[in-house]
Amino acid sequence: MKTNGNALKIVADTEIGVWDRYWFSSGPVEPVSIIRGLLAVIALIYFLSAWSDASFWYAEGGPLSATNVSEFLTTGGLESAGSWIVSPLFLTDSALFYQLYLIVGMATCLVVLWGRGGRWVSILLWCLFVGWANRAMLLSGLAETLLSLGLFAAAISPAGSFWTALSATRRAKRESSSGDVVMHWTAGFAERLLATQITVIGFATWVAMLAGRVWINGLGAYALAAPVEDRTIDWTGPSSLLVRVSVHEGLTHLMMIALPLGLFFAWLPKTSQIGKLILVGWCIAIGVLGSHWLYAMTFAVLIFSIRPRKRGGDGGWDRSAA
Amino acid sequence: MDTERMKNKKKTKTSKSPGDSGVRSGVEQAVVGQSNAVCEGPSTTVKTWLSIWVAVHLMAITVSFTAVVEPSSLHQRLSEVLQPYLRPSHFSADDRPVYLTYGDADDQPHRIEVTTDRVTGVANSDDLAWRLVGPAETSGFASTPGLAVSDRVARWLSTVAMLAENDQPSLVADLLLPLVAKQRSIQGVRIVRYPTDLNDIHVGVTVPYLARVVREKSKVSLVQLKESRLSAQPRVSAFRFDPTQADQVAWFKEKLDVSAEPLSADHAVSNRLIAAEAGQ
Numbered sequence A: 001m002k003t004n005g006n007a008l009k010i011v012a013d014t015e016i017g018v019w020d021r022y023w024f025s026s027g028p029v030e031p032v033s034i035i036r037g038l039l040a041v042i043a044l045i046y047f048l049s050a051w052s053d054a055s056f057w058y059a060e061g062g063p064l065s066a067t068n069v070s071e072f073l074t075t076g077g078l079e080s081a082g083s084w085i086v087s088p089l090f091l092t093d094s095a096l097f098y099q100l101y102l103i104v105g106m107a108t109c110l111v112v113l114w115g116r117g118g119r120w121v122s123i124l125l126w127c128l129f130v131g132w133a134n135r136a137m138l139l140s141g142l143a144e145t146l147l148s149l150g151l152f153a154a155a156i157s158p159a160g161s162f163w164t165a166l167s168a169t170r171r172a173k174r175e176s177s178s179g180d181v182v183m184h185w186t187a188g189f190a191e192r193l194l195a196t197q198i199t200v201i202g203f204a205t206w207v208a209m210l211a212g213r214v215w216i217n218g219l220g221a222y223a224l225a226a227p228v229e230d231r232t233i234d235w236t237g238p239s240s241l242l243v244r245v246s247v248h249e250g251l252t253h254l255m256m257i258a259l260p261l262g263l264f265f266a267w268l269p270k271t272s273q274i275g276k277l278i279l280v281g282w283c284i285a286i287g288v289l290g291s292h293w294l295y296a297m298t299f300a301v302l303i304f305s306i307r308p309r310k311r312g313g314d315g316g317w318d319r320s321a322a
Numbered sequence B: 001m002d003t004e005r006m007k008n009k010k011k012t013k014t015s016k017s018p019g020d021s022g023v024r025s026g027v028e029q030a031v032v033g034q035s036n037a038v039c040e041g042p043s044t045t046v047k048t049w050l051s052i053w054v055a056v057h058l059m060a061i062t063v064s065f066t067a068v069v070e071p072s073s074l075h076q077r078l079s080e081v082l083q084p085y086l087r088p089s090h091f092s093a094d095d096r097p098v099y100l101t102y103g104d105a106d107d108q109p110h111r112i113e114v115t116t117d118r119v120t121g122v123a124n125s126d127d128l129a130w131r132l133v134g135p136a137e138t139s140g141f142a143s144t145p146g147l148a149v150s151d152r153v154a155r156w157l158s159t160v161a162m163l164a165e166n167d168q169p170s171l172v173a174d175l176l177l178p179l180v181a182k183q184r185s186i187q188g189v190r191i192v193r194y195p196t197d198l199n200d201i202h203v204g205v206t207v208p209y210l211a212r213v214v215r216e217k218s219k220v221s222l223v224q225l226k227e228s229r230l231s232a233q234p235r236v237s238a239f240r241f242d243p244t245q246a247d248q249v250a251w252f253k254e255k256l257d258v259s260a261e262p263l264s265a266d267h268a269v270s271n272r273l274i275a276a277e278a279g280q
Helices: A001-026 A029-049 A052-057 A066-075 A093-112 A120-141 A142-154 A164-175 A185-212 A218-226 A245-266 A272-290 A292-304 B002-016 B020-032 B044-066 B073-081 B148-166 B169-181 B248-258 B263-278
Strands: B108-113 B130-132 B187-195 B206-216 B219-224
Touching: A001 A185, A001 B044, A029 A052, A029 A093, A029 A120, A029 A142, A029 A164, A029 A185, A029 A292, A029 B148, A052 A093, A052 B148, A066 B169, A093 A120, A120 A142, A142 A185, A164 B020, A164 B044, A185 A245, A185 A292, A185 B044, A218 A245, A218 A272, A218 B002, A245 A272, A272 A292, B044 B073, B108 B148, B108 B169, B130 B263, B148 B187, B148 B206, B169 B187, B169 B206, B169 B219
Parallel strands: none
Antiparallel strands: B108 B130, B108 B187, B187 B206, B206 B219
16 A cells, blocks of 8 residues: 555656646746747737727727727626726727827837836736727737737746847857856746647637638638738739639648647657748738738747757757757 | 755745846846856745646636637536636637638628718618728728728627627617717718628628618617518418319318317318319
8 A cells, every 4th residue: 555655656746747847947038038029029010000999999989989888788788798808998088098008008019029127017018918908899809819828928937138039049059059048937937838828729729620611621721811802912813823722722721730730740849840830831821811910920929939848858948949 | 844844945935036136137147148047946835826827727718719619508607707817818719710710701891881862771772872981991001901900890890790680789889870970961871791702603792781870969870771571471262162072071071070189180171271272
């Protein structure tokens, strides 16, 4: 009995060890700084794009002004659902206040990009972004959810300048050395959280796609491009390659294979780069065909947080996979 | 046990000391490329709480992203329980199209149009002069299709069309009224749905929502106009009973004998009536 108890304890300790090593071992700050910097750039583009929204949607008398939203929720009996959508912007209908909010948001993006003000500025950026995305309510799409998850996880790591981190990573690659690397357990935790989140979302996306006929019968790629009035590039013209059955069917099947295969390869140390390349290709297809630009950019940035360890590594970092 | 506690205490101390300021200085040192700054992991207590949070967080995301298609009642309930965590943080996928497209009506392009002519019905509404409103009416970077601004308009119009098709005129009016109330000349408003190459070639532009703007003093309201529905009228039978016809007499006698099973007899009567009518 005692032997069994000891064996169980060893197994439990090993499992806890694996969990602890995965989540709580130190990681380099630079890769997270690069990802956070890129997410800040996407958030900056998002805030810029929302400038005209302030007067059109949210100002007094606008379709989504605070008064109108409250009336809409009451008419639809959706008060309970709306009670969890929190934003300070629900308190006002002033277009000026919304524009001021956007200016603060954009300034925070730049501060985060330059790695100033510690991790609290990153948390502030996440709060500002969530405040705006929650206020947008039914106008917000998938890109906002991805950005919120990304900004939150990246804010856990210590602050670092995007440019410095980029040049340090380049230098380290050029010199093939891992010297002068700042390590912290929160950086490792943030990176692992980013990587796990995007893997979960990637697989959930794939499963949801499988439930649709168009992703099985070969029309998926064409269905993405078909609503031409809402697409930046029209791929449905008579001279377009996409109208050929072999092309759009082949592309649909490739996209369905690329997502799970890319995620699987990205987590293997030897094939990590190939996996990420496949996933970036998937994002390009989604962006170019479906005009889901912000979503595709955010997805592509988050992919780079997947950095598998070397087999038998002692908490050290596999630089070659970065 | 004591040694364990001591170790934990020691760990807690070391994890606290290189807190934010320590890390910042480490990052700053790395900026000039002078040193290697490595810090120890968190205390056992911090690890335990973080582990619990990570498990709940990942579970919540998985539930939210997989509940988009067709959740079971259990899945739906779990998703609702997690809303207080997912909604304020904007981690929730809600009903957003995680699958990117299914090529259905929601994905079709929608536009909002207004007219200054009087709208009297669905049938002649196409003859009126309609003009586009919203960001699509102005040319410029913001109106470029597929970019963030036009994406938001597309989501809004798709929601309005969906509500209109589900007979929710009050909710539609809540969303559209602010747009038409400001301009007094507007007499009518409609949502137009464009077909895509995936639709049947005979399906043209459809109008999921058409409304007349009614203004009374300071009050503005929308009256939704729908196509008049076909009503089901009972068919008047031209069947006349002829006593010279033997089979009809037999049938009539049988009809009168409804003592056993009135319901089944009635069914038989109706079936015979239809058959006889067809025969005539």
